[in-house]
Amino acid sequence: MRQDRKRVIAFRDVRRRTKKEVTFIISDTSMSSKGLAVWKDSFDNTVFLDADNAFWGIGPFIPRDAISLYEKFKNRLDREINDFRFSTELSAIYIDPTDRCNARCPYCYVPLKTRVNGRSMSTKELDFILGKIQNYFAGKKRKPVIIFHASEPLLVKDAVFFAIHKYHRHFKFGLQTNATLMKKEDAVFLMRYRVGVGISLDASTALINNRLRPDAANGGNFKKALLALDWLDGYPGLNVITTVTKHNVHNLPQMVKFLHKKRVPCVLLNPVRLTQKNSRGLKPDQDVFANNFIRAVDTAMALSKKSKYKIIVGNFANVILAIVAPTARRLMCDISPCGGGRCFFTITASGEMIPCGEFIGLKGFSGGNIFKDSITDAMASPAFKKIRSRKVEAIEECDTCALRNICGAPCPAELHALGGMRQKSVFCEFYKKIIEHAFKVIAQRKEALCLRSEGLKNLQYQYALA
Secondary structure (H helix, E strand, C coil), X not given: CCCCCEEEEEECCCCCCCCCCCCECCCCCCCCCCCEEEEEECCCCEEEEECCCCCEEEECCCCHHHHHHHHHHHHHHHHHHHHHHHCCCCCEEEECCECCCCECCCCCCCCHHHHHHCCECCHHHHHHHHHHHHHHCCCCCCCCEEEECCCCHHHHHHHHHHHHHHHCXXXXXXXXXXXXXXXXXXXHHHHHCCCEEEEECCCCCHHHHHHHCCECCCCCCHHHHHHHHHHHCCCCCEEEEEEECCCCHHHHHHHHHHHHHCCCCEEEEEECCXXXXXXXXXCCCHHHXXXXXXXXXXXXXXXXXXXXXXXXXXXXXXXXXXXXXXXXXXXXXXXXXXXXXXXXEEECCCCEEECCHHHCCCCCCCCCECCCCCHHHHHCCXXXXXXXXXXXXXXXXXXXXXXXXXXXXXXXXXXXXXCCCCCCCCCHHHHHHHHHHHHHHHHCCCHHHHCCHHHHCCCEEEEEEC
């Protein structure tokens, strides 16, 4: 059993529930900064949580046994969460093999000038970088992850596919693409080498999607993305990334239904990042976003329950894990400090090492250049340390919020661009409502519907009262 994936469940109410809705009144409850925060659900059950170590429980009251369990495990859990949050064990590197993109998405965090006039890596340069990364990770037990990302990596397909073929025994690879340049043989190649494939698609209709993901050649990527989904046809390493704006926020439940028919195992419904000025007018209303996100999650659970094909909402799965198995989380945006410059970093097409791709275009966040500097020096650089120093305990409002280590107050790049990274998330109220819904799902014993089946097999009870 993998020791970094432990289910942590303190106490549940095992009484039979009616079919009434369960609502946890979290947003309107003052929260303690230390120890157990307590609030009530609509059944008058007690919900309690220690924000510092994720010890939690749900029940008609706080039983004496639960307090004893809390006192027994508190110090161990404090250390476990502290190690998880503040370790600097690098496990993934994002590589942007080109700055260029054939799309003109209005919310892109890569500046337009860079996408139009930026450089691309040669095959030789990419080979040099991967060789250097391989040497850095020599002797590590786990394979590091390399993700080709940023603008459109298939613009330099030959270099990327050469790298995957040469280094597939040394790395786990992922690739994020708008799919406009993908061919059927490319999909076959990616599946053969077990590459994680992320397809960018923003809506279940061409009209909405192509408004958000336009390109000069086809008017948008909708048709080509659907072809790619057909070629990949239920591939376990497939996911779709949907960037949520005010234009597609109402389409989220329909998007889940649409992708389930396409046998997509996972979708990420990511809020638009406001790092660049052009994206700020696209922010969805937080209440509208939360309501439609929750409807999408419930739709995914219903479809997964009645069908042999499962679809999960990946970022909601991470919230569930943040509660029941916090050290099992793999998405590092909702952790404080976040994973940028700590668990992963990005190498731009010019070789700059920056904490995260969201920092492209922001000055003062380079940890050096991979063509002349070492990865060790980048990890120890002031730029990377600055990101690692941001923690929720030092952010006003977050410091007294019981949900602070479930939410993580993302994203530091976005907040830096908006005036300073030590402020609460611009989607604070959205995250609160999503976490409330996660507690509801757990209370109803439906969390297994929200998690990957293979991940569930790796979860082990660390402690339990029922």
